[in-house]
Amino acid sequence: MSNWDVLLQQVINGVSLGAMYALLALGFTMVYGIIELINFAHFNVFMVGSFLAMWALEAMGFAGQSHVLYGLPLAGILVAAFMVAMLGSGILGVAIERFALRPLRGVPGTAPMITTIGMSYILYNIILLSAGADSKNFSNPMPNTAWNFGGVTLHLREVLLWAVSLLLMVALNYFVRRTKMGKAMQAMAQDQEAARMVGVDVDRVVIITFFLGSALAGAAGLIFGLYYNYTSYLIGYTAGLRAFTAAVLGGIGNIPGAMLGGVLIGLIESLGGQYIAVRWTDVIIFSLLVLVLVFRPTGLLGRVTPTKS
Amino acid sequence: MSDSQVKPAQEVASQPLGRSQSFISAIRHRAKSEQFRPYLLVVILMAALAFPYLDGNEGDIDAAANALAYAMLALGLNIVVGFAGLLDLGYAAFFAIGAYTYGALASYQIQPEWSSFWEPFQWLGLVKHLEAGGGIGTVHFDVSFWLMLPIAALVAAFFGVLFGAPTLRLKGDYLAIVTLGFGEIVPIMARNTPTITNGAQGLNGVATPKLFGYSFGVMSTPYYYLGLALVVLLIFISARLKHSRIGRAWLAIREDEIAAEAMGVDRVKLKLLAFAIGAGFAGLTGTFYVAKLQTASPEMFMFPVSVMILVMIVLGGIGSVAGVVVGALILQLLQSWFLQDLTQWIHALGDLTDIVFLQKLDLVQSIELIFGIILVVMMLYRRQGLIPERAAVTALTYDQQNAMPSRSSVEAGLAPLHRRTIDPGKPLLDIKGLAKSFGGIKAVNGIDLSVMPGSIVAIIGPNGSGKTTFFNLITGLTEPDGGQVLLAGENITGLKPHRIVEKGIARTFQNLRLFPKMTLLENALVGAHTRTSTGAVGAVLRLPRVKREEVAARARAVEVLGIFGNRLMPRIEHLAFSLSYANRRRLEIVRALVSEPVLLLLDEPTAGMNPTETLELTDQIRHLRERGVTIVLIEHKLDVVNEIADKVVVLDHGEKIAEGTPEQVHSNKEVLRAYLGRATEAVATIAAAS
Numbered sequence: 001m002s003n004w005d006v007l008l009q010q011v012i013n014g015v016s017l018g019a020m021y022a023l024l025a026l027g028f029t030m031v032y033g034i035i036e037l038i039n040f041a042h043f044n045v046f047m048v049g050s051f052l053a054m055w056a057l058e059a060m061g062f063a064g065q066s067h068v069l070y071g072l073p074l075a076g077i078l079v080a081a082f083m084v085a086m087l088g089s090g091i092l093g094v095a096i097e098r099f100a101l102r103p104l105r106g107v108p109g110t111a112p113m114i115t116t117i118g119m120s121y122i123l124y125n126i127i128l129l130s131a132g133a134d135s136k137n138f139s140n141p142m143p144n145t146a147w148n149f150g151g152v153t154l155h156l157r158e159v160l161l162w163a164v165s166l167l168l169m170v171a172l173n174y175f176v177r178r179t180k181m182g183k184a185m186q187a188m189a190q191d192q193e194a195a196r197m198v199g200v201d202v203d204r205v206v207i208i209t210f211f212l213g214s215a216l217a218g219a220a221g222l223i224f225g226l227y228y229n230y231t232s233y234l235i236g237y238t239a240g241l242r243a244f245t246a247a248v249l250g251g252i253g254n255i256p257g258a259m260l261g262g263v264l265i266g267l268i269e270s271l272g273g274q275y276i277a278v279r280w281t282d283v284i285i286f287s288l289l290v291l292v293l294v295f296r297p298t299g300l301l302g303r304v305t306p307t308k309s
Numbered sequence: 310m311s312d313s314q315v316k317p318a319q320e321v322a323s324q325p326l327g328r329s330q331s332f333i334s335a336i337r338h339r340a341k342s343e344q345f346r347p348y349l350l351v352v353i354l355m356a357a358l359a360f361p362y363l364d365g366n367e368g369d370i371d372a373a374a375n376a377l378a379y380a381m382l383a384l385g386l387n388i389v390v391g392f393a394g395l396l397d398l399g400y401a402a403f404f405a406i407g408a409y410t411y412g413a414l415a416s417y418q419i420q421p422e423w424s425s426f427w428e429p430f431q432w433l434g435l436v437k438h439l440e441a442g443g444g445i446g447t448v449h450f451d452v453s454f455w456l457m458l459p460i461a462a463l464v465a466a467f468f469g470v471l472f473g474a475p476t477l478r479l480k481g482d483y484l485a486i487v488t489l490g491f492g493e494i495v496p497i498m499a500r501n502t503p504t505i506t507n508g509a510q511g512l513n514g515v516a517t518p519k520l521f522g523y524s525f526g527v528m529s530t531p532y533y534y535l536g537l538a539l540v541v542l543l544i545f546i547s548a549r550l551k552h553s554r555i556g557r558a559w560l561a562i563r564e565d566e567i568a569a570e571a572m573g574v575d576r577v578k579l580k581l582l583a584f585a586i587g588a589g590f591a592g593l594t595g596t597f598y599v600a601k602l603q604t605a606s607p608e609m610f611m612f613p614v615s616v617m618i619l620v621m622i623v624l625g626g627i628g629s630v631a632g633v634v635v636g637a638l639i640l641q642l643l644q645s646w647f648l649q650d651l652t653q654w655i656h657a658l659g660d661l662t663d664i665v666f667l668q669k670l671d672l673v674q675s676i677e678l679i680f681g682i683i684l685v686v687m688m689l690y691r692r693q694g695l696i697p698e699r700a701a702v703t704a705l706t707y708d709q710q711n712a713m714p715s716r717s718s719v720e721a722g723l724a725p726l727h728r729r730t731i732d733p734g735k736p737l738l739d740i741k742g743l744a745k746s747f748g749g750i751k752a753v754n755g756i757d758l759s760v761m762p763g764s765i766v767a768i769i770g771p772n773g774s775g776k777t778t779f780f781n782l783i784t785g786l787t788e789p790d791g792g793q794v795l796l797a798g799e800n801i802t803g804l805k806p807h808r809i810v811e812k813g814i815a816r817t818f819q820n821l822r823l824f825p826k827m828t829l830l831e832n833a834l835v836g837a838h839t840r841t842s843t844g845a846v847g848a849v850l851r852l853p854r855v856k857r858e859e860v861a862a863r864a865r866a867v868e869v870l871g872i873f874g875n876r877l878m879p880r881i882e883h884l885a886f887s888l889s890y891a892n893r894r895r896l897e898i899v900r901a902l903v904s905e906p907v908l909l910l911l912d913e914p915t916a917g918m919n920p921t922e923t924l925e926l927t928d929q930i931r932h933l934r935e936r937g938v939t940i941v942l943i944e945h946k947l948d949v950v951n952e953i954a955d956k957v958v959v960l961d962h963g964e965k966i967a968e969g970t971p972e973q974v975h976s977n978k979e980v981l982r983a984y985l986g987r988a989t990e991a992v993a994t995i996a997a998a999s
Binding site for chain 2: 245
C-alpha cells in the first residue's frame with residue numbers, strides 16, 4: 001500500500017466512525033439545546049442500544065458472523081434490528097427523562113447533572129451484572145463484500161452504514177426544520193419561557209427530544225456492533241466522551257454542527273491512530289476538546305442554547 | 310443551631326438598634342463556634358483514637374485507614390463541588406498525580422546515572438548513591454514521606470490550576486466534561502509513560518514513612534493514626550475556609566455567579582483557588598495512600614474512583630464538612646465490613662424463601678450499581694444529604710412576624726457609608742458616548758451623563774429603552790462597544806465587574822439576584838468582599854489580624870442591616886430565599902451598601918412594594934444620600950422620581966431624549982411622545998398648563 005492508499009483507507013475508516021459519533025453527538029446536542037443539560041446517561045443509552053440490537057439479532061436466529069444474508073432479506077433484518085434498537089433506546093431515554101430528570105427540572109446547580117451520572121452508572125452496571133464483563137460477539141448478518149480500488153478497500157457494510165446514518169440525519173433535519181414539533185423545539189432552544197407562553201407544550205417537546213436523541217444513540221449502538229463485530233458494557237464511556245467532544249466541536253445545540261463534529265472526530269481518531277499512536281487517541285481528542293473550549297467555545301458552526309434570564 | 314443564636318435575634322426585634330450590643334457580640338461570637346459542637350467532637354475523636362485497641366483486628370483497622378483516605382478525598386472534592394459549585398468528574402486524576410509524585414520519588418523506578426550533579430541532593434538526604442558492581446552507579450530517590458506530603462499536595466494543586474485555568478472561565482457545565490476528560494487522560498498518561506510510572510504493572514516497592522527512626526512498615530495501625538491526623542487537619546482547614554471571606558465568596562459563586570461578580574468577587578481567581586485546594590487535598594491523600602499500599606497502578610485512579618468520591622459527598626451532604634466525612638466513612642466501611650455479611654444473609658434469606666433472585670444477589674459485585682442508585686435517589690429525594698450543610702433555623706414568633714415595622718434613623722450614630730473623600734465640585738460619574746449594540750439593535754446609543762456628588766439621578770424610560778443595559782455597561786457586566794465611564798476622573802471603562810466594585814460602584818438588580826441559600830448576614834458579608842483582604846492561608850490560620858477584620862466586617866454588616874430596622878434584623882440568620890419580595894429588595898440594597906460604594910445604582914428599587922413600603926424606601930434613599938452616597942436609580946414610579954430626584958434622565962430606544970429637573974422633564978414634548986405616542990400636542994399643552 002502506498003502512503004496515499006493508507007491515508008485514503010484511514011479516511012474511509014474515519015468517516016465510518018464519524019457517522020457513528022455524529023449520531024451519538026446529536027443526542028447530546030439536542031438535549032443540551034433545549035434544557036441546557038449535559039446528559040451523561042446518554043453514554044450508556046448508546047451502550048444499552050447496542051445490546052438491545054444484539055439480542056434482537058440473536059432472537060432472529062443470528063449468531064456470530066457466519067450467517068450472512070443478501071438483498072431484501074438483509075434489508076428486512078437490518079430494518080428490524082434498527083427498529084428494535086431505536087425504539088428500545090428511545091423508550092429508555094424517555095423513561096430516564098420522565099422519572100429521574102423531570103422532577104429536577106429548574107433545580108439550579110449540579111443536581112440534574114449528578115442525576116444523569118447516576119443513571120448512566122445504573123445502566124452500565126445493570127448490563128455488566130446481567131450480561132457479564134466479557135466482550136460479546138456481535139451477530140452480524142452483513143456479508144463481507146468489499147471492493148478494492150488500488151490498495152484501498154471499501155466494504156459494503158461501510159457504504160451501508162454511511163447510507164443509514166445519512167438517512168437518519170436527513171430525516172432528523174427535516175423533522176426539526178419542517179414539522180410543527182421541530183419548530184417548537186427550535187423555539188424552546190431559543191427561549192423556553194417565550195415558547196411556553198405561545199402555547200408550546202414544554203414537557204412534550206422535552207420528551208420527544210429525549211426520544212429522538214436516544215433513538216439515534218440506539219442506532220449508533222447497532223452501527224457500533226455491525227462495524228466492530230463486538231459489543232461490551234464498556235463501549236459507552238469512550239464513545240460517549242468522543243461524541244460529546246464532537247458536539248462541542250461543532251457547536252453545542254447546533255444539529256448540523258454535531259454531524260460535522262462527529263465526522264471530524266472520527267477522522268481524527270483514525271488518522272491519529274495511523275500516524276501517531278492508538279494509545280494516545282484519547283489524549284489527542286480531549287486536548288482538542290480543551291483547545292476548542294478555550295479558543296472557540298461556540299464551536300465551528302456556532303452554538304444555539306437557551307437564553308437564561 | 311443552638312438557642313443561644315436565636316434568642317438575641319428575638320431581643321433585637323423589640324429593641325432599638327443602638328442597644329442591641331449583645332446581639333452584635335453574639336454574631337461575633339458565632340464566628341468562633343460554627344457547626345461543630347465541641348463536646349461531640351471530643352467524644353468522636355476519643356472513640357476514633359481508641360478504635361485500634363478496642364477492635365484489634367488487623368483487617369478492620371486496615372479498612373478503617375482506607376476509609377480515612379477516602380474521607381480526605383471527599384473533603385477535597387467537597388471544596389470544589391460543595392463550596393464552589395463546580396462539578397469535577399475527574400477528581401481521581403489529582404489523587405493519581407499525588408500518588409505518582411510520591412511513588413516515583415520514593416521507589417527504585419527512576420534511576421538516572423550518578424554524576425556530581427546529584428551530590429548536593431545526596432547531602433540533603435533526598436537521593437542515595439547506589440553502587441552496584443562497579444561503574445559509576447545510579448541515583449536512588451529517597452525523599453522523605455513527610456517532605457513529600459506537602460510537595461505532592463502542591464504539585465497536584467499546580468495541576469489543578471493547569472487543568473482548571475482554560476475552562477473555569479466558561480460555564481460550569483463544560484467543566485464537568487473537561488474534568489471527565491482529564492480524569493481519563495491522567496491514567497492513560499501513567500500507563501503510557503512506563504519509564505516514570507512502570508506503566509500498567511504499577512510502581513513497586515514504594516518506601517514507607519519513617520518517623521524518628523520508627524518505620525511504619527506494613528501494619529495498619531500507624532497508617533490509621535496518620536490518616537486520622539490528616540482527616541482532622543483537612544476538616545479543620547475546610548471548616549475554617551468555609552466560614553471565612555473565601556468560603557462566602559465560593560458559596561456566592563455557587564449560588565449566583567453574576568451577582569457574586571457584581572458584588573466584587575473575582576470569580577475566575579476564586580474558582581481556581583477552589584480547584585487548586587481541592588486538588589491539593591487529593592495530592593496529599595495520594596501520597597498517604599501510596600505509602601500505605603507501597604504500590605501505585607493506573608487502575609487505582611480510574612473513573613469509578615471519581616464517581617465513588619462523588620457518591621460519598623452526595624450521600625453525606627454536598628457542602629457539609631461533617632456530612633462528607635460521614636458519607637465517605639459509611640460507604641467505605643459498608644464495602645469492607647458489611648457487604649460480605651449482608652450478601653450472605655440475603656443468600657440465607659433466599660434459601661429460606663426459595664427466591665432465586667435473592668440466592669444469586671451479590672452485593673459486593675453490585676456496589677457500583679448501588680452507587681448509581683444512591684446518586685439518583687439522593688438527588689431526587691434528599692438533595693441536602695444525610696447531614697445537611699445548614700441546620701434548620703428557628704421560625705420567627707408570631708409577634709416578630711406581625712411586629713410594626715420600625716426602623717432606626719439611618720443617620721443615627723453609624724460610621725460613614727464609605728471612606729473616600731470626593732471633590733464636591735467635580736462630577737462623580739462622567740459618562741461620554743457610552744454605546745452597546747446587540748446584533749443590529751442599538752441598546753445604548755451614545756449616552757452622555759454626568760452625576761454630581763451627593764445627588765440623586767433618576768433614569769426613566771419605557772420598557773426596552775436600554776436602562777438596565779446602561780447599568781450593566783457601567784458596572785462591567787456587559788462590555789461597551791464605545792464610550793467612556795469616568796468615576797471621580799478615573800477611567801473605569803471595560804474593567805471587570807469586581808474591579809468596578811472595588812472602585813466604589815455597587816448596584817442592585819431589577820430581577821433580584823440574592824444568594825438564596827446563604828443567610829442574610831452572609832449575603833451582606835459578601836458585599837464586604839472587596840473591602841476585606843483575608844486570603845485562603847489567613848482564613849485557615851485565623852491570625853489576630855484576620856479575626857479583627859472578620860469581627861469588623863460582621864459588625865458593619867449588622868449595622869447596615871439595621872438601616873431597615875426590624876424588617877431584616879430578626880431574620881438575620883435565615884436563608885435569603887425565605888424572605889418576602891420587598892425584604893429581598895432591601896437585602897440587595899444592604900449587600901450593595903456593605904461594599905462601601907460612593908455611587909449606588911438601584912435598578913427599580915421599589916418594584917413589588919406597596920405604597921407604604923415605597924414611601925419608606927424613598928425616605929431611606931434620601932437618607933443614604935445625606936450620608937454621602939450618590940445615587941442613580943432606574944424607576945418606573947414617577948411619584949418616587951418626583952419626590953427624590955435632583956435630576957431626571959429619560960431614555961428611549963437607547964438614546965437620551967431629555968434631561969433636567971423633574972418639572973422640566975414632565976413638560977418635555979419628546980418625553981410625552983415616547984411615553985404616550987405621537988398625537989400628544991394637546992396632552993403637552995395640558996401638562997404645561999397644569
